Amino acid sequence: MPVGSSCTVTETSSANPAGGTWQSPVITPASFTVDAPGTAISVTVTNTLQPDEPVTPVEPDQPLQPGLPGTGGTVPWWAIALGGVLVVGGASALIVAARRRRHGE
Numbered sequence: 001m002p003v004g005s006s007c008t009v010t011e012t013s014s015a016n017p018a019g020g021t022w023q024s025p026v027i028t029p030a031s032f033t034v035d036a037p038g039t040a041i042s043v044t045v046t047n048t049l050q051p052d053e054p055v056t057p058v059e060p061d062q063p064l065q066p067g068l069p070g071t072g073g074t075v076p077w078w079a080i081a082l083g084g085v086l087v088v089g090g091a092s093a094l095i096v097a098a099r100r101r102r103h104g105e
Contacts, residue, residue, distance in 0.1 A: 002034065003036060003037055006031065007031060007032055009027050009029075011025045019052055020051045021050045021052065022047060022048070026045070027046075
């Protein structure tokens with residue numbers, strides 16, 4: 001490059017990869033002037049990839065209850081009580097009938 005030339009270093013932006021975002025590049029020095037013939041000039045370009053924030057799973061308001069799911073097979077308490085009364089009544093009727101046969105009534 002001829003002595004006295006001014007140069008500005010730029011970089012075109014790239015598409016962001018999955019899982020991150022490119023930050024603005026840092027160029028040091030961003031511009032310079034050639035002061036003497038054959039002078040080496042070093043330019044550093046730093047590209048930083050910022051990873052995306054991880055997605056935190058949402059906790060449920062109420063934790064799941066352990067156990068078996070309801071299947072509609074529950075029996076109401078009154079049906080169990082009615083069954084017990086019918087069994088006791090039937091057994092009583094059989095006992096009374098057996099006594100009548102023995103005593104000839």
